[in-house]
Amino acid sequence: MITLQVKRLKKSFGPKNIFRDLTLEHSGSALGIAGSNGSGKSTLLKCLSGLLPPTGGTIYWIKGEEQLPPGKVRKRMGYAAPYINLYDELSSIENLQFLAKVRRQPAADQQIKEWIQRVGLESAALQPYGKLSTGQQQRLRLASALFHQPDILLLDEPGSNLDEAGQRLVTDIAADFQANDKLLVLASNSRQELALCEKVYSVEKQTFL
Numbered sequence: 001m002i003t004l005q006v007k008r009l010k011k012s013f014g015p016k017n018i019f020r021d022l023t024l025e026h027s028g029s030a031l032g033i034a035g036s037n038g039s040g041k042s043t044l045l046k047c048l049s050g051l052l053p054p055t056g057g058t059i060y061w062i063k064g065e066e067q068l069p070p071g072k073v074r075k076r077m078g079y080a081a082p083y084i085n086l087y088d089e090l091s092s093i094e095n096l097q098f099l100a101k102v103r104r105q106p107a108a109d110q111q112i113k114e115w116i117q118r119v120g121l122e123s124a125a126l127q128p129y130g131k132l133s134t135g136q137q138q139r140l141r142l143a144s145a146l147f148h149q150p151d152i153l154l155l156d157e158p159g160s161n162l163d164e165a166g167q168r169l170v171t172d173i174a175a176d177f178q179a180n181d182k183l184l185v186l187a188s189n190s191r192q193e194l195a196l197c198e199k200v201y202s203v204e205k206q207t208f209l
């Protein structure tokens with residue numbers, strides 16, 4: 001089981017404080033992050049992923065008794081968010097192949113094929129990412145966060161721009177992920193998506209709901 005431990009986390013942009021002394025601990029399968037527009041959900045996910053340095057405080061990921069070092073966390077993490085883009089000129093398959101190289105993921109071809117199928121992009125697999133619809137791009141982002149079989153998955157508004165089948169895909173991904181003793185952190189404004197989570201933390205109120 002993976003535990004997320006956040007202690008007195010602070011993030012500000014210049015004089016603007018987004019959160020201060022944010023402290024939370026979660027062990028288990030899925031943690032939802034709630035809060036109104038602009039409350040800091042994406043900022044928190046960016047800090048958890050290492051994409052943004054916090055202004056203060058600490059973030060620990062613990063597996064069993066082991067505190068995971070940042071390099072290991074990065075390797076074991078998948079992250080899909082509207083602001084994480086892939087390469088416009090590369091096809092769906094090429095984007096995933098490129099990521100596999102960057103991640104030094106050996107023999108990724110089968111997993112890439114499986115995930116292209118799973119997110120329903122077989123017929124668009126050879127099209128450049130920049131020419132996909134916004135929903136198709138979101139599907140590829142989900143595949144890109146998952147085909148290396150991460151233990152920690154960060155999803156920011158995973159259902160955005162997805163049709164009903166796409167929403168079901170998110171539900172299935174969350175269920176599979178939780179069944180396998182991994183940790184999902186899902187930020188959303190959607191009650192339906194937050195309902196997929198075991199516990200929900202409000203970044204606005206800085207407490208579990």
Ligand SMILES: Nc1ncnc2c1ncn2[C@@H]1O[C@H](COP(=O)(O)OP(=O)(O)OP(=O)(O)O)[C@@H](O)[C@H]1O
Nearest residue numbers: 013016018035036037038039040041042043044189
């Ligand atoms: N790089 C930045 N520079 C300055 N301010 C920023 C930056 N990134 C985010 N902010 C501000 O931080 C606040 C929180 O933004 P964030 O995107 O984390 O909110 P959110 O809860 O994810 O919102 P939404 O529900 O609309 O996606 C906003 O007021 C935003 O303007």
